Amino acid sequence: MKTKFTNSARYKCLEYLKKNSYDLYLCYCGIEECDPNHSYGPISRNEYLLHYVIKGKGIFKADGKTYHIGENEAFLIYPSETTYYEADKYDPWTYLWIGFDGIKAETSLINASFTEENRVSKFDCGETLIHYVNGMLNASKLTYSNELKREGYLFMFLSALIQEKTDKKSNSQNPEVYDYPFHVYVEHALDFISHNYERNIKVIDIADYIGINRSYLTTIFKKSLKESPQEYLVKYRLEKACTLLKTTDLLVNEIAANVGYHNALTFSKVFKSYYKMSPKTYRKQHQDPVFSNDKSQKIDVEQ
Numbered sequence: 001m002k003t004k005f006t007n008s009a010r011y012k013c014l015e016y017l018k019k020n021s022y023d024l025y026l027c028y029c030g031i032e033e034c035d036p037n038h039s040y041g042p043i044s045r046n047e048y049l050l051h052y053v054i055k056g057k058g059i060f061k062a063d064g065k066t067y068h069i070g071e072n073e074a075f076l077i078y079p080s081e082t083t084y085y086e087a088d089k090y091d092p093w094t095y096l097w098i099g100f101d102g103i104k105a106e107t108s109l110i111n112a113s114f115t116e117e118n119r120v121s122k123f124d125c126g127e128t129l130i131h132y133v134n135g136m137l138n139a140s141k142l143t144y145s146n147e148l149k150r151e152g153y154l155f156m157f158l159s160a161l162i163q164e165k166t167d168k169k170s171n172s173q174n175p176e177v178y179d180y181p182f183h184v185y186v187e188h189a190l191d192f193i194s195h196n197y198e199r200n201i202k203v204i205d206i207a208d209y210i211g212i213n214r215s216y217l218t219t220i221f222k223k224s225l226k227e228s229p230q231e232y233l234v235k236y237r238l239e240k241a242c243t244l245l246k247t248t249d250l251l252v253n254e255i256a257a258n259v260g261y262h263n264a265l266t267f268s269k270v271f272k273s274y275y276k277m278s279p280k281t282y283r284k285q286h287q288d289p290v291f292s293n294d295k296s297q298k299i300d301v302e303q
Contacts, residue, residue: 022102022103022151023102023103023104024100024101024102024103024104024105024108024151024154024155024158025100025101025102025151025154026098026099026100026136026150026151026153026154027047027099027100027101028098028099029096029097029098029099029133029136029137030096030097030133030137031054031094031095031096031097031130031133031134031137032094032095032096032097033092033094034056034058034087034092034093034094034095035087035092036087036088036089036090036092037086037087037088037089037092038086038087038092039084039085039086039087040084040085040086041061041082041083041084041085042082042083042084043082043083043084044080044081044082044083045077045079045080045099046079046080046101047079047099047100047101048076048077048078048079048099048100048101048105048106048109049076049077049097049098049099050074050075050076050077050097050098050099050100050109050114051069051074051075051077051085051095051096051097052072052073052074052095052096052097052123052126052129053069053070053071053072053073053074053093053094053095054071054093054094054095054096054126054130055071055093055094056070056071056087056088056091056092056093056094057069057070057071057087057088057091057092057093058085058086058087058088058092058093059085059086059088060075060083060084060085060119060120061083061084061085062075062077062081062083062084062119063081063116063119065119067119067120069085069093069120072122072123072124072126073120073121073122073123074120074121074122074123074161075119075120076109076114076119076120078116079101096129096130096133098133098136098154098157100154108158108162109158111162111165111166112158112161112162112165113165121165123160123161123164124164125160125161125163125164128160129157129160129161132153132154132156132157132160133153133157135149135150135153136149136150136153136154139153182220182223182224183220183224185210185212185216185217185220186220186221186224186225188209188210189206189207189210189217189221189229190232192206192209192210193206193232193233193236194236197233197236197237197240197259197260198240198257198258198259198260199260200260200262201233201260203217203218203228203229203230203233206229206233207229217229234270234274235274237259237260237261238259238270238271238274238275240258240259241255241256241258241259241267241271241279242275242282242286244258244259245279245282245283245286245287246283246286246287247287252264252267252268252279252280253267255267255279256268267279
C-alpha cells in the first residue's frame with residue numbers, strides 16, 4: 001500500500017480558516033503502511049486525531065497509559081495532549097488517520113463510544129472507512145466543490161462509526177438504548193404528525209420514521225404528553241376536522257379525506273365518539289356565518 005496523506009496546510013484556504021463556524025472540519029488525513037518500529041511523538045496537536053488500524057499492530061501511549069492496538073481497532077488523540085505511538089517490530093501496522101475538529105466533534109466521538117476514559121474501540125467497517133478517506137484524499141485540490149466533498153466524507157466517516165455502535169446496541173439485551181433524550185423523539189414525532197396527518201399513517205409509521213420501536217414511542221408519549229401516540233393522532237385529526245367544519249363548506253367525506261380518513265363512515269363514528277355528536281350536527285352548531293349561509297347546492301350526506 002502506498003503512503004498517502006494530506007496535512008493542514010493543504011486545507012487552510014478552505015475549512016481550516018472557517019473553523020469557528022463549522023460543525024465539523026477536516027484538518028488532514030492519510031493512509032500509511034508503516035515500517036517496523038516506525039514511531040510518532042511524543043507530540044501534541046490542536047485537533048482531534050483518530051487512527052484506525054487496517055492490519056498489523058502497535059502501541060499507543062496517552063495519559064500515562066500504554067495501549068496495545070491491533071487490526072480493526074481505532075484509537076483517539078485529544079487536542080493539546082502529548083501522545084506517542086509505535087508500530088510493532090514484527091507485524092507493523094497499516095493505518096488510516098483523520099485530524100478534525102468543530103462544534104460537533106466531541107459529541108460525534110461520544111456517540112461513537114469514545115471518551116477520555118475509553119480511547120480505544122473496535123470497528124468492523126474498515127472498508128467503508130478506507131473508501132471515505134480515499135474520497136478525502138482524492139478531493140485535495142482547492143476548489144469549493146472539493147471542500148464540500150471533504151466535509152461530506154468526514155460526516156459519513158463519523159456516521160459509519162456511530163451507526164456500527166448503534167446497531168450493536170440495538171442487537172444487545174437492552175435494545176431501547178437511543179442516541180437522544182426522549183423529548184427529542186417526541187418532538188420529531190409531533191412534527192411528523194403535523195406534516196402527515198392527512199395521510200393514512202399509523203403509529204408504527206411514526207416510530208419507523210424517527211428510528212425507534214413502537215413500544216418506546218408509546219412509553220415516551222405517555223411520559224411527556226399523558227396520552228398514547230394513537231390518542232394524540234386521533235385528537236389532532238379531529239381538531240383539524242373541526243376547523244374545516246367551521247370554516248369551509250367541504251362535504252363531510254371531503255373533510256374526512258383531508259384529515260387522514262379515507263372512509264367517511266369510520267370518520268363519522270370516531271368523531272361522534274369523541275364529540276358526542278355527528279360532524280353535520282357539529283357544523284350546524286359551530287360553523288362560521290359566512291359558510292352557514294352558503295347557497296351551494298352540494299348535498300352533504302353522512303354515512
